[in-house]
Amino acid sequence: xxxxxxxxxxxxxxxxxxxxxxxxxxxxxxxxxxxxxxxxxxxxxxxxxxxxxxxxxxxxxxxxxxxxxxxxxxxxxxxxxxxxxxxxxxxxxxxxxxxxxxxxxxxxxxxxxxxxxxxxxxxxxxxxxxxxxxxxxxxxxxxxxxxxxxxxxxxxxxxxxxxxxxxxxxxxxxxxxxxxxxxxxxxxxxxxxxxxxxxxxxxxxxxxxxxxxxxxxxxxxxxxxxxxxxxxxxxxxxxxxxxxxxxxxxxxxxxxxxxxxxxxxxxxxxxxxxxxxxxxxxxxxxxxxxxxxxxxxxxxxxxxxxxxxxxxxxxxxxxxxxxxxxxxxxxxxxxxxxxxxxxxxxxxxxxxxxxxxxxxxxxxxxxxxxxxxxxxxxxxxxxxxxxxxxxxxxxxxxxxxxxxxxxxxxxxxxxxxxxxxxxxxxxxxxxxxxxxxxxxxxxxxxxxxxxxxxxxxxxxxxxxxxxxxxxxxxxxxxxxxxxxxxxxxxxxxxxxxxxxxxxxxxxxxxxxxxxxxxxxxxxxxxxxxxxxxxxxxxxxxxxxxxxxxxxxxxxxxxxxxxxxxxxxxxxxxxxxxxxxxxxxxxxxxxxxxxxxxxxxxxxxxxxxxxxxxxxxxxxx
Numbered sequence: 001x002x003x004x005x006x007x008x009x010x011x012x013x014x015x016x017x018x019x020x021x022x023x024x025x026x027x028x029x030x031x032x033x034x035x036x037x038x039x040x041x042x043x044x045x046x047x048x049x050x051x052x053x054x055x056x057x058x059x060x061x062x063x064x065x066x067x068x069x070x071x072x073x074x075x076x077x078x079x080x081x082x083x084x085x086x087x088x089x090x091x092x093x094x095x096x097x098x099x100x101x102x103x104x105x106x107x108x109x110x111x112x113x114x115x116x117x118x119x120x121x122x123x124x125x126x127x128x129x130x131x132x133x134x135x136x137x138x139x140x141x142x143x144x145x146x147x148x149x150x151x152x153x154x155x156x157x158x159x160x161x162x163x164x165x166x167x168x169x170x171x172x173x174x175x176x177x178x179x180x181x182x183x184x185x186x187x188x189x190x191x192x193x194x195x196x197x198x199x200x201x202x203x204x205x206x207x208x209x210x211x212x213x214x215x216x217x218x219x220x221x222x223x224x225x226x227x228x229x230x231x232x233x234x235x236x237x238x239x240x241x242x243x244x245x246x247x248x249x250x251x252x253x254x255x256x257x258x259x260x261x262x263x264x265x266x267x268x269x270x271x272x273x274x275x276x277x278x279x280x281x282x283x284x285x286x287x288x289x290x291x292x293x294x295x296x297x298x299x300x301x302x303x304x305x306x307x308x309x310x311x312x313x314x315x316x317x318x319x320x321x322x323x324x325x326x327x328x329x330x331x332x333x334x335x336x337x338x339x340x341x342x343x344x345x346x347x348x349x350x351x352x353x354x355x356x357x358x359x360x361x362x363x364x365x366x367x368x369x370x371x372x373x374x375x376x377x378x379x380x381x382x383x384x385x386x387x388x389x390x391x392x393x394x395x396x397x398x399x400x401x402x403x404x405x406x407x408x409x410x411x412x413x414x415x416x417x418x419x420x421x422x423x424x425x426x427x428x429x430x431x432x433x434x435x436x437x438x439x440x441x442x443x444x445x446x447x448x449x450x451x452x453x454x455x456x457x458x459x460x461x462x463x464x465x466x467x468x469x470x471x472x473x474x475x476x477x478x479x480x481x482x483x484x485x486x487x488x489x490x491x492x493x494x495x496x497x498x499x500x501x502x503x504x505x506x507x508x509x510x511x512x513x514x515x516x517x518x519x520x521x522x523x524x525x526x527x528x529x530x531x532x533x534x535x536x537x538x539x540x541x542x543x544x545x546x547x548x549x550x551x552x553x554x555x556x557x558x559x560x561x562x563x564x565x566x567x568x569x570x571x572x573x574x575x576x577x578x579x580x581x582x583x584x585x586x587x588x589x590x591x592x593x594x595x596x597x598x599x600x601x602x603x604x605x606x607x608x609x610x611x612x613x614x615x616x617x618x619x620x
Contacts, residue, residue, distance in 0.1 A: 012032075015066070015067055015068065015069060016032060017032045017068070017322070018032075018068050019071070019073075019321050020071075020073040021115070021318065022052070022074065022112070023076045023148055024087075024088035024148075024150060025045070025046060025047075025149050026045060027046055028318070030042075030318055032322050035322075044058070051093065052073075052091055052093050053093070053098060069104065070106040070329060071099075071102070071106065071325075072107070072322070072325035073109050073321070074114075074317050075109055075110070075111065076112045076150055076152065077112075078111065078169050096364060096365045096366075106328070108325055111167050112317055113144055113152035113273070114167050114168075114320075115320035115321040116154065116271075116317050116320050117155060117165040117271075117320065118165050118324050119316045119317065119320030120156060120271055122319055127311065128309040128311060129310040131285050131310060132290035132307070134304065134307030136269045137268060140158070140267035140268035141155060141157050141268055142264075142266050142268030143260040143270045144271045144272075145171070145256065145260055145270070145272060146272050146277065147202050147274045149203060149204055150199045151171030151256070151274075152273070152274060153169070153170030153260060154166050154170075155264045158268075165324075170260065170263075171199040172197040172198070173198055173259075174195070174196070175189075175201055175202075181214075182252065184217045185214070188209060188212065188213035189213075207230055207246075207276070208225065208230070210248055210249055211230055212224065214248065227276065251287075252292075253289055254291065257270045262299060262303070267305070270293075270306060273311045273316065278310060293308060338405055339364070342357050345357075345392065348392075352381045352382075352385045356375070356381055356385060359378055363378075367405075368402055368405065372386050372398050386398060396451075400450060440573045443562075449557075453581075453584055456558060461488075463490060464511040465492070465508070465513070466485055466491070466493075467492070467493045467515070468482050468492070468493070469501050469526055470516070470518065473575055474519060475494075477543070478515070480579060488586075498526065499525070502529045505529040505532040505536065506532050509537050509538065512533075512539070513538060513541060514529075514541070516529075516542050517544070518543075518548070519574050520544075522549055523550075526550065530553045531553065534553070540553065541556045542554030542556070543558045543560060545561055560574055560577045
C-alpha cells in the first residue's frame with residue numbers, strides 16, 4: 001500500500017526521511033516525503049533477517065539513488081541510551097553504530113507506543129471506533145495501550161508548547177485475576193513463569209495460553225491454535241472455546257485499560273492500538289471489554305466518564321514517529337539540530353578544528369563520554385583546539401557544548417506533569433508538587449542564557465553597591481540575594497516598598513547595580529525606579545519574564561518564563577527558579593573572586609570596592 005501524493009504538502013528541503021515501526025513479528029517501513037505523506041510502504045517479517053541492519057539494508061536497497069539524511073525507528077522495546085537489546089527478539093545494536101552504517105546524520109530510536117501516543121492528537125474521528133460512553137476532557141491526559149506480540153503501554157500529556165509522551169513499560173505490571181476462571185489461567189501461566197505480567201496473557205502469545213488453559217479447565221480436547229486461528233475460529237466459525245477465549249481476553253484488556261486510566265487520570269480517553277484488537281472489528285463493541293473497564297467498585301463512576309477508542313487507521317505509528325523526528329530536528333525553539341550546524345560550519349573551520357568536527361559527526365556519543373584529553377587524542381589535535389571548536393559553534397567551552405549536544409542527541413527532555421485535584425491525599429499532592437518542580441527545573445536548565453549570567457556575575461562582583469527591588473512573593477527571593485551578597489562583603493540593600501523604589505534609585509550612580517525581581521515584570525513603580533536608576537548611571541539586572549516591560553528596560557536579563565496562574569495562586573515554581581538564579585550568581589561570584597585572588601595585585605588594580613573587600617575577606 002502506498003499513499004498517493006498530496007500536492008498541498010511541501011516536500012522536505014533535505015529530502016525524504018526514513019521511518020519504521022518495528023515489532024517482534026513484523027516491521028513496517030516508509031519514506032516520508034512531506035508532512036503526512038508516506039511513500040514506499042513495506043511490511044517485512046522480522047524472522048527473515050538476522051538483525052536490524054540487514055533488514056534496513058534490504059528495504060533501502062530499493063532506494064539506493066535516494067540520499068537520506070534523517071531517520072527514526074519506533075521499536076517494540078524499552079529504549080534507554082545508545083545500546084538496545086530487544087526483549088522479544090535476539091537482536092541488539094548500538095543506535096550510533098547503525099546511524100554510521102547507514103550514513104545518516106540523525107537516527108532516533110523510540111518506543112513504539114511512545115510513537116503511537118504522539119500520533120493521537122492528530123487522529124480524526126474517522127480514524128477511531130469508540131467503545132462505550134464517555135467524552136474526552138479537552139487538554140487532559142490520555143492513555144494508550146495495545147496487545148500484539150507484547151502489550152504496549154504509554155500516555156500523553158498536553159502542554160503549552162506541544163505534547164509530551166511517556167516512555168512506559170506498563171505492560172510488565174503483574175497480572176491480577178478478577179475471578180476464578182482468570183485465576184485458573186494464571187495458574188497455567190505459573191507453570192512456565194514465576195512472574196506473570198499482563199503482557200504474558202494480554203497479547204498474541206497470551207491468547208494462545210488462555211486457549212490452552214480454558215481447554216484444560218473445560219475438559220475439552222482442543223488442538224493448539226495460534227492467535228490468528230483463535231480469532232478466525234471465534235468470529236467466522238463461532239467455535240465455543242475460541243469465543244470464550246476472546247471474551248476472556250477482552251475482559252482482561254478492559255481491566256488493564258481501567259488500571260491505566262486511574263493511574264494516569266486519563267480523562268482525555270484510553271486509546272487501543274496494536275495488531276489484535278483492530279482485527280476484531282465491530283465484535284469488540286459487544287465484548288466484555290467496556291463492562292470490565294467500568295467494573296472498578298467505588299471508582300466505577302470515575303471510569304464511566306472516560307471514553308475508550310480503538311485506533312482503526314493503518315500505520316498510525318508512522319505519524320507518531322514522524323512527529324517525534326520533526327520536533328527533534330526543528331527543536332522547541334525552531335532552530336536546526338546541532339549536527340546540522342556542525343555540518344554547515346565545517347568548511348569554515350581550521351583544518352585542526354575540522355578533525356574535531358569529523359570526530360563529533362562520526363562518533364557523537366563517544367565524544368559525550370570522553371574528557372577533553374581523550375577527545376584531543378582521538379581527533380589528533382591539541383586540547384586548546386577542542387575548546388576553539390566549541391567556541392566556533394557559539395559555546396563557552398566543552399562543558400557547555402556537551403550539555404546542549406546531549407539534549408540534541410536524545411531529542412527528549414524528561415518531563416512530568418501532575419494535576420493536583422481536591423481529592424488528593426497529602427502524599428499525592430506532595431509528589432505532584434515535587435514532580436512539577438523537577439520538570440520545571442530541567443526545562444529551565446536547558447534554556448539558561450549563560451552569557452547573561454556571566455554578565456550579571458561580573459556586574460555584581462565589581463559593584464560598589466547592590467540594591468534589590470521586589471514586592472510580594474519576589475521579596476523573599478530578594479531577601480535571599482541580599483543575605484548572600486552581603487556575606488561577600490558587597491554593600492547591599494533591599495527595598496520592598498514600592499513608594500521607596502524611585503527615591504532609592506535616584507541616589508545611585510555609576511558602579512552601582514539594581515537587581516529588580518518580578519514575576520509579571522509590569523509593576524509601574526518598579527519600572528519607574530529602573531528608569532531612574534539607569535538615568536543615574538547604575539546598571540540593572542532583571543529577573544523576570546522575557547516578554548515583560550521590565551525585561552526590555554534591563555541591562556542584563558535573567559529570564560524566568562515558567563507559566564503560572566499568579567492571579568489566583570502563589571507563583572511557587574517561578575520563585576524557586578528565581579532563587580536558583582540567585583544561587584548561580586552567588587556561586588559564580590565566589591568562583592570569580594577566588595580566581596581574582598590568584599592574580600597579581602596589578603591585575604586587580606581597577607576592581608570595584610566590593611570585589612577588593614571580598615578578596616580581602618576570603619584571604620583572611
